[in-house]
Amino acid sequence: MNNFTYYNPTKIIFGENTISRIVREIPSDAVVLMTYGGGSIKKNGTYDQVKKALKNYEILEFGGIEANPQYSTLMKAVELCRDKQVDFLLAVGGGSVIDGTKFIAAAVPFEGDPWDMPAKGAKVEKALPFGAVLTLPATGSEMNAFAVVSRKEIGKKLSFGAPPHTFPQFSVLDPSFTRTLSARQRGNGVTDAFIHVTEQYLTYPQGAAVTDRMAEGILKVLIDEGPEYVRESGDMKAAANIVWAASMALNGLLATGVVTDWATHSIGHELTVLHNIDHARTLAIIWPGMMKVMQEEKRDKLLQFAQRVWDVRAGSEQEQIEEGIRRTEEFFNSLQVPTRLSDYDLGEDTIDKIIENLKDNGFTALGEQKKVTPEKVRSILSHRL
Numbered sequence: 001m002n003n004f005t006y007y008n009p010t011k012i013i014f015g016e017n018t019i020s021r022i023v024r025e026i027p028s029d030a031v032v033l034m035t036y037g038g039g040s041i042k043k044n045g046t047y048d049q050v051k052k053a054l055k056n057y058e059i060l061e062f063g064g065i066e067a068n069p070q071y072s073t074l075m076k077a078v079e080l081c082r083d084k085q086v087d088f089l090l091a092v093g094g095g096s097v098i099d100g101t102k103f104i105a106a107a108v109p110f111e112g113d114p115w116d117m118p119a120k121g122a123k124v125e126k127a128l129p130f131g132a133v134l135t136l137p138a139t140g141s142e143m144n145a146f147a148v149v150s151r152k153e154i155g156k157k158l159s160f161g162a163p164p165h166t167f168p169q170f171s172v173l174d175p176s177f178t179r180t181l182s183a184r185q186r187g188n189g190v191t192d193a194f195i196h197v198t199e200q201y202l203t204y205p206q207g208a209a210v211t212d213r214m215a216e217g218i219l220k221v222l223i224d225e226g227p228e229y230v231r232e233s234g235d236m237k238a239a240a241n242i243v244w245a246a247s248m249a250l251n252g253l254l255a256t257g258v259v260t261d262w263a264t265h266s267i268g269h270e271l272t273v274l275h276n277i278d279h280a281r282t283l284a285i286i287w288p289g290m291m292k293v294m295q296e297e298k299r300d301k302l303l304q305f306a307q308r309v310w311d312v313r314a315g316s317e318q319e320q321i322e323e324g325i326r327r328t329e330e331f332f333n334s335l336q337v338p339t340r341l342s343d344y345d346l347g348e349d350t351i352d353k354i355i356e357n358l359k360d361n362g363f364t365a366l367g368e369q370k371k372v373t374p375e376k377v378r379s380i381l382s383h384r385l
């Protein structure tokens with residue numbers, strides 16, 4: 001097991017009807033900017049609940065943060081914050097709104113071009129404090145310090161993180177806010193969380209037994225509860241478990257003591273840039289190809305995954321590994337998440353463009369062992385046609 005320092009300062013306020021507690025977390029004299037997306041929070045009542053909870057505050061609003069938040073939109077909020085001397089941000093929405101808010105929080109006091117934060121890894125020394133009200137379990141952004149920002153004019157989708165400054169101070173996780181999610185967003189969320197776990201777990205054995213068992217436990221919860229949650233039955237037991245599983249999947253705990261992969265995500269971001277495919281759906285396309293092509297490097301953990309997560313015990317080791325990969329793809333499909341490039345009418349020519357973009361970003365040696373080269377990416381994607 002590798003040495004590690006683990007620190008996560010985000011306070012989690014979990015459960016139905018807990019939103020009123022945010023008043024304890026935001027200074028009473030703060031000028032608050034509430035950020036949100038395209039309007040789902042107005043339709044489902046979350047907006048009203050937040051406004052009610054903050055009725056004694058001076059609140060400004062910034063709506064219209066799009067899925068895969070755009071730099072040009074976020075910079076408008078940065079200007080607003082600077083102009084109105086905003087001193088606390090409250091993100092109300094899914095991963096895109098929370099990520100966008102992290103960018104705004106870091107960009108407001110940033111001296112220089114804020115795009116340098118994701119593009120050049122520019123050092124972030126401070127950020128405005130912010131909290132989050134999560135409406136879509138998926139990314140884990142509500143409990144980590146990372147954000148992904150897009151700039152479509154130049155065809156880029158890049159991440160940055162500046163812990164401890166870009167951790168939310170608190171996040172409200174009320175499972176009832178998921179009631180209005182479409183089956184598509186539900187399936188996406190379970191898939192994204194699943195692949196966040198495997199990005200940290202499916203590498204090579206590092207003797208991190210606690211981390212491994214936590215990862216396997218979260219995967220099993222996603223498998224057990226995911227289908228019920230996607231059926232939209234309004235079952236709050238399933239929703240509650242999916243919400244907490246998605247936060248636990250990417251709050252740093254599963255990276256304790258281990259090296260991590262993230263190649264599937266890096267390639268996936270290019271599929272979103274080029275074809276506007278939902279984040280989780282890009283991952284579901286790439287993941288089975290990644291596991292097939294990188295099988296030798298990941299052999300021991302793939303076998304452990306098949307046995308402990310999918311309870312596969314029959315057949316040779318090779319057969320068990322293949323069965324684990326097969327069942328995972330079948331699981332994504334059962335969540336109504338397609339797993340082939342052809343499901344989006346994409347073919348060979350997109351592979352060249354993805355490789356070109358990855359090279360342009362300097363991503364030519366991805367994965368836990370830096371063995372996912374452009375040739376490997378071609379092979380991975382060729383399996384997914």
Ligand code: NZQ
Pocket residue numbers: 036037038039040041044065066067068069093094095096097099135136137138139140141144146147148177178179180181182185188192250265279
């Ligand atoms: O914009 P609104 O109107 O709010 O609608 C959203 C959006 O259209 C809707 N939605 C959210 N909550 C809802 C709801 N609709 C009905 N009822 C609700 N309760 O869902 C749509 C998608 O929302 P979005 O926030 O884009 O989805 P998600 O949470 O999957 O976030 C995706 C973004 O997060 C990044 C992705 O790359 C992508 O940009 N990621 C961030 C990570 C992180 N910070 O750690 C890690 C992830 O791997 C990921 O890369």
Ligand code: ZN
Pocket residue numbers: 139192196265279
């Ligand atoms: Zn993801």
